[in-house]
Amino acid sequence: MPVNISYMGTKKDLAPLVAEVVAQCQKGILLDAFAGMCSVAEQVGTRRQIWTNDIQVFASEVGTALFASRDEPLCPLRTAELHLPAFDRHRATLSGRYAALLRAEDALLACSSFTTFNRRRNTLRELLIAQRWPHRRYRELFTSIYPDTYFGVRQTMEVDAIVHAIATAHRAGHTSSDRKRWLTIALGRALLKISNSTGHFAQYLTPKASTYQRFIRQRRRSLWTEWLFSTGELQPVGTTDWRERNKSFNEDSLALLPTLARAKCRPAVIYADPPYTDDQYSRFYHIFETLMHYDYPAVFGAGMYRTGRRQTPFSQKALAPLALERLAIAAAKVEADLVLSYPSNGLVHQAGVDPEALLRKHFHVVERCHAIRCSHSTFGASKGPARTNVIEFVYLART
Numbered sequence: 001m002p003v004n005i006s007y008m009g010t011k012k013d014l015a016p017l018v019a020e021v022v023a024q025c026q027k028g029i030l031l032d033a034f035a036g037m038c039s040v041a042e043q044v045g046t047r048r049q050i051w052t053n054d055i056q057v058f059a060s061e062v063g064t065a066l067f068a069s070r071d072e073p074l075c076p077l078r079t080a081e082l083h084l085p086a087f088d089r090h091r092a093t094l095s096g097r098y099a100a101l102l103r104a105e106d107a108l109l110a111c112s113s114f115t116t117f118n119r120r121r122n123t124l125r126e127l128l129i130a131q132r133w134p135h136r137r138y139r140e141l142f143t144s145i146y147p148d149t150y151f152g153v154r155q156t157m158e159v160d161a162i163v164h165a166i167a168t169a170h171r172a173g174h175t176s177s178d179r180k181r182w183l184t185i186a187l188g189r190a191l192l193k194i195s196n197s198t199g200h201f202a203q204y205l206t207p208k209a210s211t212y213q214r215f216i217r218q219r220r221r222s223l224w225t226e227w228l229f230s231t232g233e234l235q236p237v238g239t240t241d242w243r244e245r246n247k248s249f250n251e252d253s254l255a256l257l258p259t260l261a262r263a264k265c266r267p268a269v270i271y272a273d274p275p276y277t278d279d280q281y282s283r284f285y286h287i288f289e290t291l292m293h294y295d296y297p298a299v300f301g302a303g304m305y306r307t308g309r310r311q312t313p314f315s316q317k318a319l320a321p322l323a324l325e326r327l328a329i330a331a332a333k334v335e336a337d338l339v340l341s342y343p344s345n346g347l348v349h350q351a352g353v354d355p356e357a358l359l360r361k362h363f364h365v366v367e368r369c370h371a372i373r374c375s376h377s378t379f380g381a382s383k384g385p386a387r388t389n390v391i392e393f394v395y396l397a398r399t
Helices: 015-023 039-047 057-068 076-097 099-109 114-130 141-145 153-171 177-194 212-220 223-231 240-244 253-261 286-293 320-334 355-360
Strands: 030-032 050-053 247-249 269-272 337-343 365-377 387-398
Touching: 015 039, 015 269, 015 337, 015 365, 015 387, 030 039, 039 050, 039 057, 050 057, 057 177, 057 240, 057 247, 057 286, 076 099, 076 153, 076 223, 099 114, 099 153, 099 212, 114 212, 141 153, 153 177, 153 223, 177 223, 177 286, 253 320, 269 320, 320 337, 320 355, 320 387, 337 355, 355 365, 355 387
Parallel strands: 030 050, 030 269, 050 247, 269 337
Antiparallel strands: 337 387, 365 387
């Protein structure tokens, strides 16, 4: 069952065709080198052993859960039984500590006119600015950094209370590491559902007269309820025995592949779906990374991005062709078949380089298997239309 999380560059629609190409390759392990939410690996499924990799921690954890976990997620009822007491205690602590903020937010969410909404939101924001937030107080990360941004004040308290409850149950031995991972992934999924955004975390939305009622509806949503619902929507792929033979990595693919070339056990097929626009993926998923690290990061910019977030050369026009060539060289040294998907509007094409010609420099046989017309989301249309039509190419390169 897919995790059903919006993810930039997802290959959900292309996955069946990529899986058909993978089926033509030499037998053995498939490495999904830029796995994201694992659409292609999931489509290939149990026909091969699966290794997943992603440089983003949250995506890497999704790969681990789907393909390398021993334990399945808890059902919503059992999740509630194990976590509600600790959740309620911590939420009550935060609610008492920041009662004035909650009263201001309750007044905001009761508005029936945009004029009143604006006035009350200004009051809430003034209170937030005047609030003295203690540095790294126990389980107050979201409450102290993100109130009235992507989430409401009460919602941020729910995040911290759920994180506390997950940690408490795990320390008490009620949940395994696998189940703790599933619960945290479900929390990430729930955060995206309630977020005041367009389906990612590049920037939160400013309410307008035409949208403030939707804003209110989102702020009224219970994160606890969405979290429980999400726990019931997740399942691993295959059997426990099959998953035990899989692996998951959290590395830069350009660093991972050279190490695999020296390993005794290597992938037989590598699927590569590298970034292809000048939007750094970390800009869209920094909240997920903060959830996983829970490290009280310094934040900056309109999107409240983490400092030191990862940057990839695949998303820089001047560096993208060299990055793709490094990937091809490393895959050839692994002696794996390389399946590459890359769109016609990608930065490598924009730099005047033909990916097929690049592959031919390092592989004996290169075939362009598919050229599919696709409509790609621009994730908010900050640079033009909401969607753009492209041709998605799928190449198969053999040593």
